[in-house]
Every structure is written in C-alpha cells, then in structure tokens.
Amino acid sequence: GQQVMQIPQYQHVQEGEDFTTYCNSSTTLSNIQWYKQRPGGHPVFLIQLVKSGEVKKQKRLTFQFGEAKKNSSLHITATQTTDVGTYFCFNAGNNRKLIWGLGTSLAVNP
C-alpha cells in the first residue's frame, strides 16, 4: 500500500543553523500538506503543495514538491527556538486512507 517515509526522524541544531526534512512516497501523490506540532500541542497546518515542481515560501520556511510528485521537502533557514516541534507531511491518498509521515522532531539549541 501507499507509504510516506519521512527523514530524518530527529534533528538537533544550533540556533541560526538551517534545517531540512524530507518526505518520500512510493507512489505519485496528488498533493502534499505539511503540519507542525509543538510539544504538547496538536498539528497545525502550514502549507499545501499541488503542482509538480512547486515551491512555496513562508518567511524562513521553503516548501518544495518534486517534479515526479513523489517527494517533498521543508527547509528552514536560520532556525530559531520558536521552530522547535515535530514536522509532519501528509497526503490524503485516495481519500480513503489518510497517510501521515512519522515526522521529524526538531530541537534547537539557543
């Protein structure tokens, strides 16, 4: 069945360093969504990518959707302590099975 793999599982950076998490699928994705979950909180929607090769930016965050629509990445430039949390990619699949990546937990040392 369709799977979404997310790497790395954990990332520990110094404040000011960059951070990237990758999401890879075994099948072509119709779209991909990214969410952030702070410790003790619930997932919060960040962005949705739909088009092949799409790139979207939100301040220090850059989201990409691969040309083959099988992978996606989230890059954070110059991390801050407010970026701490777990970042998940999500795909609605065929809308019958909703698939989440395992998430990348980001820790930022001040």
Add this chain to the structure above:
Amino acid sequence: DAGVTQSPTHLIKTRGQHVTLRCSPISGHKSVSWYQQVLGQGPQFIFQYYEKEERGRGNFPDRFSARQFPNYSSELNVNALLLGDSALYLCASSFMDSNQPQHFGDGTRLSIL
C-alpha cells in the same frame, strides 16, 4: 470563530470499559477525521466522515466506531478498551475533504488502567 472543540480533554478508564469522545468542527466544515496519536509517533488515521457518510477507515479493529450528526459534529466510540488504546485522540475538521487543510482540536487524552 470557535475552532475545533473536543470533549472531554482527559479521561481515565479501565480495561473492558467503553468510551465516547466528541468533536465539534469549525462552523461551515463538513468533514471530520479522527486520529490516534501515541507519544513520539505521527497521527494514525481512524475514520473520516463527510456529510454524515463514512469516507474512509484506517486499520483499526471493529471495537472502534464513529458517526457524524446532521450538525456535522462527530462521536468516536471505542468498546472493550485495551491498555494499548491509551493515546491522544485527535479530531480534525476540513471544509470538504482531507485534500483541504485540516484543523485540529486539542485532543482527548485517554488513559487505560
């Protein structure tokens, strides 16, 4: 506008009991999805409902059931509780289906003793 609301926030049950969790979506949202999240893991999909019809089901046993009401609120029922059912249960609403952004409630923390 109110966000997604879930009740109760915390619940303690014993093995074999049953539980009902409730979710009210954002006004105007017609789709509700239920997830189970164990500490350190991503959300695991349980059910999705749209316009009171079940649209999708994850790999959970028949002890788990759900329904959506005419006002689009939803209930998740779990029977014959097991220790492994201890988790955070999240409800998410979206306007139509999960190809649109999902908005999550704060969840119900269920502990099974």
